[in-house]
Amino acid sequence: MKFNDGFWLLKNGVKPYYALQAAKVDQQADGYELQVASRPIRHRGDTLGGPVLTVKVYSPTEGVVGVKIDHFSHSEPTVTIPLFPNAKPIPNINLSKTEGDYTLSTGGLEAVITENPYTITFKSPKRILTFAGPKHQGVFDVPSRWTLSTASNSSCLATDTGSNPNPEPLPPIIRYINSELNLSPGELIYGFGEQFGSFVKNGQTVKIWNQDGGTSSDQAYKCVPFYLTNRNYGVFINHPGEVEVEVGSEKVSRVGVSVAGASLEYFIIYGESPLQILEKYTRMTGRPPILPSWTFGLWLSTSFLTSYSSDTVSGFLQGMQDRNVPVRVFHLDCFWMKQYEWCSFTFDPDNFPDPKGYLSSIKQKFGVKICVWINPYISQLSPIFKEGVQGGYFIKRTDGTPWQWDLWQPGLAIVDFTNPKACEWYKAKLNALIDIGVDCFKTDFAERIPHVSVKYFDGSDPMRMHNMYSIIYNELVFNILRDRLGEGEAVLFARASFAGGQRFPVHWGGDCESTWEAMAEAMRGCLSLTLSGFAFASHDIGGFEGHPPPEIYQRWVAFGLFSSHSRLHGSSSYRVPWNYGEEAAQNMATLLEAKHSLMPYLYQLAIESTKTGHPMQRAMFLEFPDDRNTHYLDRQFMMGPSLLVAPVFVPQEEETEYYIPVGRWTNFWDHSRTVVGPVWIKEHVTLDQIPVWVRPGTLLLRGPPKTGRPDYDYSKELRVELFNLAEGETLAKVPGGAVIRADRTSSKVKLTIAEGKASIDSVYLTGIGNTETVVKVASGATEVVCEVA
Numbered sequence: 008m009k010f011n012d013g014f015w016l017l018k019n020g021v022k023p024y025y026a027l028q029a030a031k032v033d034q035q036a037d038g039y040e041l042q043v044a045s046r047p048i049r050h051r052g053d054t055l056g057g058p059v060l061t062v063k064v065y066s067p068t069e070g071v072v073g074v075k076i077d078h079f080s081h082s083e084p085t086v087t088i089p090l091f092p093n094a095k096p097i098p099n100i101n102l103s104k105t106e107g108d109y110t111l112s113t114g115g116l117e118a119v120i121t122e123n124p125y126t127i128t129f130k131s132p133k134r135i136l137t138f139a140g141p142k143h144q145g146v147f148d149v150p151s152r153w154t155l156s157t158a159s160n161s162s163c164l165a166t167d168t169g170s171n172p173n174p175e176p177l178p179p180i181i182r183y184i185n186s187e188l189n190l191s192p193g194e195l196i197y198g199f200g201e202q203f204g205s206f207v208k209n210g211q212t213v214k215i216w217n218q219d220g221g222t223s224s225d226q227a228y229k230c231v232p233f234y235l236t237n238r239n240y241g242v243f244i245n246h247p248g249e250v251e252v253e254v255g256s257e258k259v260s261r262v263g264v265s266v267a268g269a270s271l272e273y274f275i276i277y278g279e280s281p282l283q284i285l286e287k288y289t290r291m292t293g294r295p296p297i298l299p300s301w302t303f304g305l306w307l308s309t310s311f312l313t314s315y316s317s318d319t320v321s322g323f324l325q326g327m328q329d330r331n332v333p334v335r336v337f338h339l340d341c342f343w344m345k346q347y348e349w350c351s352f353t354f355d356p357d358n359f360p361d362p363k364g365y366l367s368s369i370k371q372k373f374g375v376k377i378c379v380w381i382n383p384y385i386s387q388l389s390p391i392f393k394e395g396v397q398g399g400y401f402i403k404r405t406d407g408t409p410w411q412w413d414l415w416q417p418g419l420a421i422v423d424f425t426n427p428k429a430c431e432w433y434k435a436k437l438n439a440l441i442d443i444g445v446d447c448f449k450t451d452f453a454e455r456i457p458h459v460s461v462k463y464f465d466g467s468d469p470m471r472m473h474n475m476y477s478i479i480y481n482e483l484v485f486n487i488l489r490d491r492l493g494e495g496e497a498v499l500f501a502r503a504s505f506a507g508g509q510r511f512p513v514h515w516g517g518d519c520e521s522t523w524e525a526m527a528e529a530m531r532g533c534l535s536l537t538l539s540g541f542a543f544a545s546h547d548i549g550g551f552e553g554h555p556p557p558e559i560y561q562r563w564v565a566f567g568l569f570s571s572h573s574r575l576h577g578s579s580s581y582r583v584p585w586n587y588g589e590e591a592a593q594n595m596a597t598l599l600e601a602k603h604s605l606m607p608y609l610y611q612l613a614i615e616s617t618k619t620g621h622p623m624q625r626a627m628f629l630e631f632p633d634d635r636n637t638h639y640l641d642r643q644f645m646m647g648p649s650l651l652v653a654p655v656f657v658p659q660e661e662e663t664e665y666y667i668p669v670g671r672w673t674n675f676w677d678h679s680r681t682v683v684g685p686v687w688i689k690e691h692v693t694l695d696q697i698p699v700w701v702r703p704g705t706l707l708l709r710g711p712p713k714t715g716r717p718d719y720d721y722s723k724e725l726r727v728e729l730f731n732l733a734e735g736e737t738l739a740k741v742p743g744g745a746v747i748r749a750d751r752t753s754s755k756v757k758l759t760i761a762e763g764k765a766s767i768d769s770v771y772l773t774g775i776g777n778t779e780t781v782v783k784v785a786s787g788a789t790e791v792v793c794e795v796a
Contacts (some may be wrong), residue, residue: 038065070114200231206641289620304335387418521550537622731774
């Protein structure tokens with residue numbers, strides 16, 4: 008929210024109450040509680056009236072300082088973001104006082120509070136990270152006419168049409184709490200969930216309010232109130248409702264955060280590296296579970312508006328098999344149900360007369376898992392709509408009638424997941440689908456959740472529930488799959504999410520066009536999401552809207568198959584490769600085979616994400632924070648710590664350009680090609696290629712050739728590739744527990760299975776000696792010695 012007219016003046020009608028002086032400071036077990044006056048306290052008379060803010064500065068876990076600002080305190084909110092849902096906090100706190108200063112220290116982070124003027128300065132052992140200076144916090148009374156530009160208020164009329172012609176009017180004055188943090192010279196801001204605009208957020212106004220706006224606007228499906236800086240800290244705003252963030256866009260040297268209401272809490276998260284910050288943030292908000300290895304294979308969809316039946320599906324799967332492009336998951340989009348009836352959770356009998364028998368047959372013939380599209384909306388024409396009304400299973404108007412509108416489906420209502428009986432009803436529908444062979448669900452929508460003139464079964468605040476709805480929806484569906492199929496077998500393909508949603512993967516980037524620009528939007532969305540605590544990210548290969556030209560399709564296929572999860576999906580046209588030429592199918596087969604072979608490496612990254620929260624797809628800045636060249640890069644990324652991937656975003660006749668950091672890197676496809684960075688590379692890239700480079704010092708584990716699937720025994724027939732190893736020890740973990748150790752001296756490399764059981768088929772030594780050395784390993788050998796040529 009912008010309160011100012013320029014830097015010196017306020018907008019007409021805005022009344023501020025700045026936090027000026029700490030009138031009282033109480034030390035508590037985990038920090039300090041302050042009473043902060045909004046006027047200078049010169050004598051007793053200045054203590055009459057308010058506002059007086061209660062500010063708590065404390066540490067919930069090591070390396071994190073929380074600042075909670077309360078104006079009116081009367082009750083706990085009904086909707087909150089769960090903290091530490093699957094990891095315990097690490098207590099570590101030290102409190103000290105000097106004249107006029109109060110210091111809280113935890114895990115290398117210090118918060119220093121001054122009383123008059125009231126300030127909080129956050130320090131690392133090396134420097135000041137940021138600070139809230141004089142007048143950086145306060146309460147603002149704002150005429151409601153100024154708030155019509157906010158995401159929630161601008162959508163009031165849109166989300167309150169339908170059965171209620173008289174929406175509740177806005178109050179004349181809306182009270183905001185605002186808090187600002189300093190933005191240092193050269194400091195860059197990233198994150199806020201899946202954002203499709205500029206990768207670096209400086210200069211932007213970011214609204215944390217989920218909306219269904221595609222990938223070509225400032226709206227986002229997965230807004231997350233967390234940002235990461237290139238200055239060794241992140242900020243998590245612990246508020247589930249609408250949060251407005253001015254990133255140097257109101258006051259150019261500050262990040263301002265505002266919420267309508269009586270309370271605002273944020274956490275400063277310190278880390279020696281960006282990955283360490285993400286570890287601490289995901290400790291607080293949750294880490295992903297282990298995913299089934301089959302989810303890393305190729306997903307193929309029917310597409311959305313296309314005409315399809317059981318014969319179409321079988322034809323697609325046979326065509327993919329004939330072209331050596333095996334599909335691991337087949338997705339049936341909306342029209343598996345009858346038109347106008349979404350959701351009925353019943354297969355359209357005209358196209359699928361025997362769904363159970365049919366799903367069983369294609370699973371057996373083509374070795375696929377089955378995914379079907381669902382959402383939390385129930386059309387008035389659905390045969391189960393009356394059940395929902397009679398059971399009271401839908402979100403209601405304040406007059407007690409179901410909330411309905413006609414956008415998307417006729418008279419649709421929305422399931423109220425705060426009602427336990429509604430949850431059981433919804434679960435029964437999904438369990439029936441699992442019974443006939445469905446393996447996973449695409450949990451679409453959940454952004455257009457009403458917040459005006461509605462009430463929830465449990466009395467939840469609709470404003471605070473708007474973003475959180477996506478979490479409870481995806482959590483319900485994920486837990487159904489986990490309970491039915493077992494731990495490690497559940498997966499979603501979700502569009503909407505929020506803070507903590509990384510616990511219910513996977514997420515894809517929503518509706519994009521079929522253009523170069525939209526492909527770049529998809530990448531920026533993926534990288535912003537994985538800088539916001541999410542380990543996995545996907546997108547519609549080829550774009551959703553429109554029909555991509557063959558060249559864009561092939562470039563997007565390459566990008567998609569080097570993403571954590573890979574799905575071919577469109578709107579009104581199919582995405583099977585032969586529609587774009589047989590060459591496209593041949594190239595896809597090569598790229599898919601490469602992904603399959605990398606599964607020992609990729610799946611180990613997925614396992615590690617459950618323990619650390621580290622993403623698979625990583626912005627270059629995450630791996631190379633000390634290299635300033637990487638801080639703006641948004642058209643290339645690291646797949647884990649070892650592989651640099653640079654998708655192509657230009658026509659073939661143009662040169663693509665990407666950056667290689669320091670060291671001798673080896674081309675993934677051609678080991679005889681190396682490059683010494685730091686260097687920018689300009690080159691023409693053929694359609695059958697994507698630039699992929701292996702980081703120096705890598706011990707890369709790959710599986711045997713032509714497995715035909717992503718899920719196989721990763722401990723057998725390993726191909727071990729060593730790239731420019733330094734002298735000393737290098738380790739690589741094998742999914743399942745084995746550890747491969749390489750010990751290099753000047754004249755040889757000794758390879759050992761240090762822990763667990765594994766079998767090595769061959770060893771490739773690159774950048775060690777004058778030529779690449781290839782060693783075939785005897786069956787059963789647990790130790791290999793390679794002489795350096």
